[in-house]
Amino acid sequence: MSQANNNASRRNLIARINTISRTNADLRRQLSREKIGRNAAQLGLEAVRSLLRKKKDQLQQLQTERNAIQDQRPQCGICHEPYCSNTDDKKARIYPCGHSACTWCINQIINTRNEEATRDRRIKRNMLQCPHCREETKMTQPEAKKMIRNFALEQQ
Numbered sequence: 001m002s003q004a005n006n007n008a009s010r011r012n013l014i015a016r017i018n019t020i021s022r023t024n025a026d027l028r029r030q031l032s033r034e035k036i037g038r039n040a041a042q043l044g045l046e047a048v049r050s051l052l053r054k055k056k057d058q059l060q061q062l063q064t065e066r067n068a069i070q071d072q073r074p075q076c077g078i079c080h081e082p083y084c085s086n087t088d089d090k091k092a093r094i095y096p097c098g099h100s101a102c103t104w105c106i107n108q109i110i111n112t113r114n115e116e117a118t119r120d121r122r123i124k125r126n127m128l129q130c131p132h133c134r135e136e137t138k139m140t141q142p143e144a145k146k147m148i149r150n151f152a153l154e155q156q
Contacts, residue, residue, distance in 0.1 A: 074153040076102040078131055085154035092150035095128070097135040100153055105131075106144035113142070 073082040074092070078101050084090035089104035101109075109131060117123040128142045129135070139146070 076100075076105055078102070078105040083150075083153045085151070088145075092153040093144050093147040094150045095130040095132075095135070095147070096137045097130045097133055099130050099132040100150045101131060103144040106147065110142045110144065 075082045076090075076092075077099070081090060081102065083092040083100075083102060089102065091103045092100045093103055093106055094100050110128065113123065113127070113129070114125055117125045126139055126142065127136045128139050130137075
């Protein structure tokens with residue numbers, strides 16, 4: 001019986017060794033797949049990073065171009081803001097002398113002149129002075145919105 005027990009013990013041991021060997025082989029295959037998956041994920045991540053760098057560079061280039069274009073747009077000679085037909089304060093207005101300024105700046109000039117006229121009677125309220133050439137124009141009630149718009153400057 002002892003021989004039979006030894007044989008049974010050997011068979012059990014061999015069966016356990018085979019099970020452990022299969023488990024070991026399965027784990028190695030799984031580990032290999034995990035490594036391959038991790039490597040693929042790292043490659044994918046690098047591809048995404050590379051694409052993001054390219055897109056960031058493209059975005060910076062477009063922003064630079066946009067800024068260059070905006071710098072070329074006509075702007076008010078007083079506040080140096082670009083004229084804009086969509087914004088009442090930034091609409092270009094033409095002085096009778098031919099110079100232009102934005103509505104906001106012209107209104108500021110008119111308001112300042114009115115305040116000065118209140119303090120000094122020699123200053124006439126009904127005179128509008130061009131800030132570029134100082135030519136004065138008589139207006140019944142100086143107001144920027146009554147001046148002719150310079151659509152050519154707003155469209156560029």
